[in-house]
Structure formats: structure tokens, C-alpha cells
Amino acid sequence: MKDLVIDLEAEKKEIIKRYRALLRACKPTLQKGDKRFIRKAFDMSLEAHKDMRRKSGEPYIYHPIAVAQICAEEIGLGTTSIVCALLHDTVEDTHLTLDDIEREFGKKAANIIDGLTKISGVFDHRSSIQAENFRKMLLTLADDVRVILIKLADRLHNMRTMEHMPRDKQLKISSETVYLYAPLAHRLGLYAIKSELEDLAMKFTETSTYKFIAQKLSERKVEREKFIREFIGPIQKALAEQGLEAEVLGRPKSIHSIWNKMRTKGIPFEEVYDLFAIRIVLDSPPENEKADCWKAYSIVTDLYRPNPDRLKDWISSPKSNGYESLHTTVMGPKGRWVEIQIRTQRMNEIAEKGFAAHWKYKESDGDSGLDQWIKKVRETLSSPETNALDFLDDFKMNLFSDEVFAFTPKGSLLKLPNGATALDFAFEIHTDVGSRCIGAKVNHKLVPLSYKLQNGDQIEIITSSKQAPKDDWLNIVVTAKAKSKIKSSLKEEKRKIADDGKEILERKMKSLKIPFNSDILHKIANAFRIQSIQDLYYRVAIGKFDQNDLKRYLEVEKSVENKSVEKIQTETIDAFVKSIKKKTDDMLVIGDDMQKLDYKLAPCCNPIPGDDVFGFVTVSEGIKIHRTNCPNAVKLMSNFGYRIVKAKWTNQNEIAFLTGVRVTGIDDVGVINNITKVISNDFKVNIRSITVDSNDGIFEGSLMVYVNDTDHLHNLIRRLKEVRGVLTATRFDAVQL
Numbered sequence: 161m162k163d164l165v166i167d168l169e170a171e172k173k174e175i176i177k178r179y180r181a182l183l184r185a186c187k188p189t190l191q192k193g194d195k196r197f198i199r200k201a202f203d204m205s206l207e208a209h210k211d212m213r214r215k216s217g218e219p220y221i222y223h224p225i226a227v228a229q230i231c232a233e234e235i236g237l238g239t240t241s242i243v244c245a246l247l248h249d250t251v252e253d254t255h256l257t258l259d260d261i262e263r264e265f266g267k268k269a270a271n272i273i274d275g276l277t278k279i280s281g282v283f284d285h286r287s288s289i290q291a292e293n294f295r296k297m298l299l300t301l302a303d304d305v306r307v308i309l310i311k312l313a314d315r316l317h318n319m320r321t322m323e324h325m326p327r328d329k330q331l332k333i334s335s336e337t338v339y340l341y342a343p344l345a346h347r348l349g350l351y352a353i354k355s356e357l358e359d360l361a362m363k364f365t366e367t368s369t370y371k372f373i374a375q376k377l378s379e380r381k382v383e384r385e386k387f388i389r390e391f392i393g394p395i396q397k398a399l400a401e402q403g404l405e406a407e408v409l410g411r412p413k414s415i416h417s418i419w420n421k422m423r424t425k426g427i428p429f430e431e432v433y434d435l436f437a438i439r440i441v442l443d444s445p446p447e448n449e450k451a452d453c454w455k456a457y458s459i460v461t462d463l464y465r466p467n468p469d470r471l472k473d474w475i476s477s478p479k480s481n482g483y484e485s486l487h488t489t490v491m492g493p494k495g496r497w498v499e500i501q502i503r504t505q506r507m508n509e510i511a512e513k514g515f516a517a518h519w520k521y522k523e524s525d526g527d528s529g530l531d532q533w534i535k536k537v538r539e540t541l542s543s544p545e546t547n548a549l550d551f552l553d554d555f556k557m558n559l560f561s562d563e564v565f566a567f568t569p570k571g572s573l574l575k576l577p578n579g580a581t582a583l584d585f586a587f588e589i590h591t592d593v594g595s596r597c598i599g600a601k602v603n604h605k606l607v608p609l610s611y612k613l614q615n616g617d618q619i620e621i622i623t624s625s626k627q628a629p630k631d632d633w634l635n636i637v638v639t640a641k642a643k644s645k646i647k648s649s650l651k652e653e654k655r656k657i658a659d660d661g662k663e664i665l666e667r668k669m670k671s672l673k674i675p676f677n678s679d680i681l682h683k684i685a686n687a688f689r690i691q692s693i694q695d696l697y698y699r700v701a702i703g704k705f706d707q708n709d710l711k712r713y714l715e716v717e718k719s720v721e722n723k724s725v726e727k728i729q730t731e732t733i734d735a736f737v738k739s740i741k742k743k744t745d746d747m748l749v750i751g752d753d754m755q756k757l758d759y760k761l762a763p764c765c766n767p768i769p770g771d772d773v774f775g776f777v778t779v780s781e782g783i784k785i786h787r788t789n790c791p792n793a794v795k796l797m798s799n800f801g802y803r804i805v806k807a808k809w810t811n812q813n814e815i816a817f818l819t820g821v822r823v824t825g826i827d828d829v830g831v832i833n834n835i836t837k838v839i840s841n842d843f844k845v846n847i848r849s850i851t852v853d854s855n856d857g858i859f860e861g862s863l864m865v866y867v868n869d870t871d872h873l874h875n876l877i878r879r880l881k882e883v884r885g886v887l888t889a890t891r892f893d894a895v896q897l
Contacts (some may be wrong), residue, residue, distance in 0.1 A: 205247055308348065335794040399459060
């Protein structure tokens with residue numbers, strides 16, 4: 161009992177210590193009376209959460225204090241946000257109500273906490289609800305962006321303290337984070353938070369790779385720091401001589417971005433040379449910012465030769481989220497490419513703290529890139545018929561994409577995602593222009609609607625009053641706005657046709673003396689496997705419905721009692737799992753109680769024994785097993801978390817599993833023969849297929865082989881790398897679905 165008292169006393173001291181650290185972080189934005197508000201919020205939160213503890217066993221109050229500290233220190237938010245961060249879980253988890261919050265802190269704080277409470281269920285239950293909640297979150301963003309910023313702070317702290325969560329929860333939360341929260345942080349200009357979220361997600365989803373890269377970075381830290389000192393010395397001296405006040409520092413690249421480069425370029429860690437970037441932050445008055453940045457660029461490129469293809473000017477044309485910077489890549493000592501970022505202190509604060517800093521420096525006209533983006537979010541959400549999951553995918557895609565700049569015939573600049581087409585441009589101008597678009601002229605030359613925009617294109621849209629959106633347009637456009645408007649238009653057209661089908665079907669059923677009601681209509685739709693009554697009407701109208709089959713069905717319906725068929729959608733996942741027939745010779749055990757159940761291996765990632773895997777309960781094909789780093793894993797875990805079940809390999813390994821190995825090397829006589837000998841003779845592995853392509857003395861081969869487990873595969877890859885002429889050998893997955 162005495163130990164417990166000591167522990168509680170120690171915890172009280174720790175809580176006060178953390179609260180004081182929070183106040184120090186808030187100091188730059190504090191105004192008269194603010195400290196009293198923050199203290200009141202802290203006391204309310206402390207009292208409300210007094211009996212609650214986190215999974216780690218720590219007092220729950222540590223979490224809201226940490227979230228508030230991130231808001232103050234890492235995002236730069238003010239007192240209202242700090243108050244809301246301290247209270248963000250109270251309405252959902254404790255006796256406090258929104259009325260209590262409004263009475264003590266006002267309407268604005270109550271609205272923000274209401275927004276945070278509404279979105280706390282994102283990804284928790286069923287997919288449609290998850291996506292719908294995400295829409296609500298974005299609607300709240302359109303009203304008050306602080307809701308999203310506090311939510312990002314909340315997610316960041318949860319990711320930082322996730323080691324106490326069960327493995328399946330770690331995978332699910334990490335997948336959500338990398339699927340939506342990291343792109344959102346990127347879109348709001350919070351690059352430091354975006355990078356940390358990606359790194360933390362990778363720590364749990366790709367643990368061995370994360371540890372490998374972290375260890376390699378640690379081993380080379382001394383060598384890297386010496387190189388940076390030698391590289392920036394001449395730059396600092398030259399800047400000072402030219403009268404430019406600047407801070408020059410080396411910034412290591414995130415583990416996730418290094419891993420991305422290794423994956424996309426198919427290279428080992430040793431061949432990733434740009435492990436860090438040099439940042440030059442100038443202390444310049446607003447009127448000299450642009451000139452000083454270009455002056456610094458001139459100084460750097462006098463010292464080191466630049467790569468002419470790697471200059472990016474986001475000062476003349478800032479990104480939509482307000483990001484401004486000059487980026488170039490130069491050849492440094494020892495033949496190594498080095499990325500340089502040149503910006504002013506104002507630009508650096510916007511780059512680090514994103515939206516919060518943007519408001520601090522905001523122009524009075526309210527027409528910044530971020531304002532325009534929020535306006536687009538509002539427009540996209542305004543269509544009530546947009547399918548929530550489709551919207552989620554479209555929106556997510558538009559969060560991360562780079563931008564392309566194009567001009568109207570009158571010289572107005574429009575920013576669209578990279579890969580946007582002439583048809584996207586038309587919808588960007590106005591929905592009516594997009595809907596009536598029949599073609600476009602780019603730089604005065606006629607191009608198809610699918611033409612992909614290039615930076616600097618001047619585009620004239622050609623319209624016709626007889627044109628209307630078509631189904632295949634959805635394959636042409638990439639922006640969420642264009643997709644939403646096209647789907648809305650197609651749905652409206654389909655509804656009009658369905659009205660005709662309804663009349664036809666009603667007449668048919670009356671002639672057979674069968675009641676025309678929703679129960680009968682649902683039975684007909686289910687019998688013919690049609691998703692909805694409206695789809696049934698539509699198929700009747702366009703003649704894709706066999707009237708004779710319908711007549712026979714209706715006549716049988718009159719005489720025989722129809723037995724309902726239990727559907728998977730109406731069962732709980734547990735009930736479904738228990739209903740599957742057991743097998744005794746399986747390689748996998750599935751579910752919380754680790755049963756041996758029927759399953760299929762997903763063709764998108766070809767899992768083999770030894771891979772970290774999970775089960776996904778499909779609607780019609782039972783349980784499918786995916787690797788946790790499958791191309792589709794993040795999307796499945798984010799959108800359908802309630803259908804994920806644990807899966808674990810047993811020790812049996814006599815069965816062969818199909819997997820892919822990609823080999824590149826020097827195209828020499830006999831090299832392919834040597835590769836197949838290693839596979840067939842040395843490893844006794846069956847080859848299902850082999851394709852080889854040669855170009856300019858380099859060959860690339862893709863082999864589909866049967867192996868027993870990951871150890872078997874790794875040994876095969878190691879032996880292939882030893883074959884003379886082979887440069888790389890790596891496992892590959894099937895393409896993303």
C-alpha cells in the first residue's frame with residue numbers, strides 16, 4: 161500500500177512537470193488571460209480522466225497533455241487549440257458534455273471538440289461508416305481546420321506510444337496512418353509530422369527493414385557529419401562575404417523516404433547517395449526574399465556544379481499548401497549528389513508548421529492556395545450521392561500528388577495534380593464547362609480529352625450543348641472534383657432511365673396480379689443478384705433483363721414460400737469464422753483463438769511461410785491471406801479493419817508456394833543458363849515461368865518459382881546474386897489490384 165502511495169505521489173509530480181513544460185511551449189502565443197483558460201482546461205481534463213489509464217499503465221492525462229504540447233510546439237497553434245487538445249477525449253470518454261465545454265470556454269471551443277468527437281470513430285466499425293466519418297472530418301476541416309490539426313497531433317502521439325498495443329492493432333493503426341493521416345499532414349504543409357508518421361508506421365509494418373536502415377544510418381553517422389561539415393563550410397563563407405545572413409544545416413532524410421527510393425529504383429542501401437539534404441535558411445526582409453534566394457542559389461552553383469534537370473522553383477509558383485522553396489541537386493565532393501533547399505525564415509516556418517504558419521503570414525485577400533484547396537474540398541463534398549469509399553480513394557490520391565501548372569487562354573494560372581488531363585482542366589474551370597467538353601486545344605493544337613497536362617501548357621476548352629458526361633470519362637480524369645461531378649451526372653441520367661423501367665415492371669406485375677411493393681421487389685433483386693431496386697428498374701429499362709425469366713420467377717413466387725438465405729453481410733465476423741469447415745493439414749492458424757480454417761492465398765502478394773501475414777474476410781471467397789506489406793494491405797486495413805483476422809504460419813513446410821524473383825545483370829553468353837541451373841539443380845526448385853528482356857547489354861528477368869518458405873527464398877536469392885554477371889536479385893509481388 162505504501163508503494164502505491166509513493167507511485168501516486170510520483171505520478172502527481174510528473175503530471176505537474178509535464179503541465180509546466182506545456183505552458184513553456186505555449187509561451188510564444190500566450191495573451192492576457194490565456195494561462196487561466198489553459199489551467200481551467202487542464203484541471204477539467206485531469207478530473208475527468210482521473211480513474212483512466214493508458215495501455216502502458218500510465219495515467220491517461222499524459223496523453224491530452226502530450227497532444228496539447230505537439231499542437232503548441234510542433235504546429236504552433238494558439239490557446240483555443242491547446243484548450244481543445246487538453247479536452248479532446250472528454251466528451252467521448254467521460255461525464256463531460258458539449259454544454260459543459262461551451263459554458264466554460266465558449267461556442268468555438270465546443271464546435272472544435274464536437275468535430276473531434278464526431279471523427280473519433282473514423283475506421284472503427286464498418287467500411288461505409290469509416291469513409292462517411294472521413295467525409296464528416298473533411299467537412300469540419302472546411303469550417304475549422306484546427307479540428308484536423310489537433311487530430312493529427314492526437315494521431316502522432318498515439319503512434320509514438322504504440323509499442324504497448326497488440327500486433328493486429330499496430331498493423332491496423334499504422335495502415336490508417338500511412339493511408340490517410342500522413343497524406344493529410346503533407347497536404348496541410350506539415351512536412352516534419354508527415355515524415356515522422358510515415359517512419360513510425362513503417363516501424364510497425366516493415367519492422368526488420370526499418371531496423372536495418374536505422375542501423376545503417378547510425379553506423380555512417382560520423383562519416384556523414386564529416387562530409388556535411390566539409391560541404392557547407394565554403395557555402396557559409398561565400399554567403400557571409402556576399403552579406404547574406406543565413407543558417408546552413410544538414411538534414412537527414414527520413415527512413416521511409418530512403419526505403420521508398422530503394423524500392424522504386426530497385427537499389428540496395430549502399431547505392432542511396434542522397435541520405436541527407438542541405439538547407440539554407442536566409443534571414444531576409446519580405447521585399448528581398450526572392451532576390452536573396454536566387455542570389456544564394458547563384459553562390460551555391462558557383463561552388464558546386466548543379467544538375468540542370470533537378471531545379472524546382474516553388475518560390476515563383478508556390479505549392480497549393482503554401483510551400484515555398486528553391487530545390488536543386490549539385491555534385492559535391494567524392495562524386496556524390498547533394499540536394500540543396502534554399503528558403504527564408506518565413507518560408508521555413510510555413511514548411512515546418514504548415515497551415516498554422518500560413519495563417520500567421522496570410523494575405524488579407526483570403527485567396528491563398530490553401531483557401532482554394534479547402535474550397536475544392538467543400539465543392540467535392542457538396543454532392544450527397546458521392547459514394548463515400550470512392551470519394552475516399554479519389555481524395556487520398558489527390559492529397560499526395562505533385563502539381564502541374566497550366567494556363568487558360570486569358571492567362572489565368574490553374575494548379576492541378578500531376579497526371580491531370582484536359583478534361584480535368586475543363587472541370588476545374590467550371591462543372592458546366594467539363595460536362596459539355598468535346599475537345600481541347602493545347603498551345604493552339606487540337607488534343608484528345610485524355611491529353612496529360614504539362615507545366616506551362618495554355619489550354620482552350622471546346623464545348624457543345626449536345627455533349628453530356630460518359631462512363632469512360634471516369635478512366636480519363638484523376639481529380640476528385642471531376643470524378644465526383646461525372647459520377648453525379650451519370651447517376652442522375654441512370655435515375656431517369658430507371659424511372660421508365662419502374663413503369664414497365666409495375667405494368668408487368670399488375671398483369672400477373674402480383675403486389676408491387678418493396679418486399680417483393682427486394683426478393684426479385686436478390687434472386688437475380690441485382691444490388692438494388694433502382695438497378696433492377698434500370699436493367700428492365702435498357703432491356704438487359706430477361707422478361708420470361710422474370711415471369712417464371714414471379715409465378716413460382718406466388719406458389720412457393722421463399723426461404724431466406726443467410727448472407728455474410730448480416731453475420732458478425734466471429735460467427736462467419738466459426739462457420740467455416742476446419743482442416744487438419746493446414747499451414748496456417750487463423751483468428752484470436754488460432755483455429756485451422758479454410759483460406760486462400762492472395763495472388764496480389766503471393767505470401768509464403770515465414771512472411772508476416774494477416775487474414776481478410778471477403779464477401780464471397782472466404783478468408784484470403786495477405787502479406788502485411790502487400791501492395792493492397794494498407795487500403796484493406798484502413799477501410800475494412802473490422803474484416804481483418806490474425807493469421808500465423810505453423811511449422812509444416814513440405815508444401816511449395818509460388819513467388820516471384822526479379823533478376824538483372826550483364827547480358828553475357830550463358831548467364832541465363834547459369835541462373836536456371838542454380839534454381840533447378842542446386843536448389844531443386846521448380847520454375848513455373850521465366851521471361852527475359854535484354855536492352856543495351858543489360859538483361860532483366862522475371863521468374864515465377866515454387867519455394868517452401870522465406871528462408872528457402874532468401875537462400876535462393878543469395879545464391880543467385882553470386883552467379884557471375886548477376887547485378888541484383890529481388891523478390892517481387894504481383895501488381896496492385
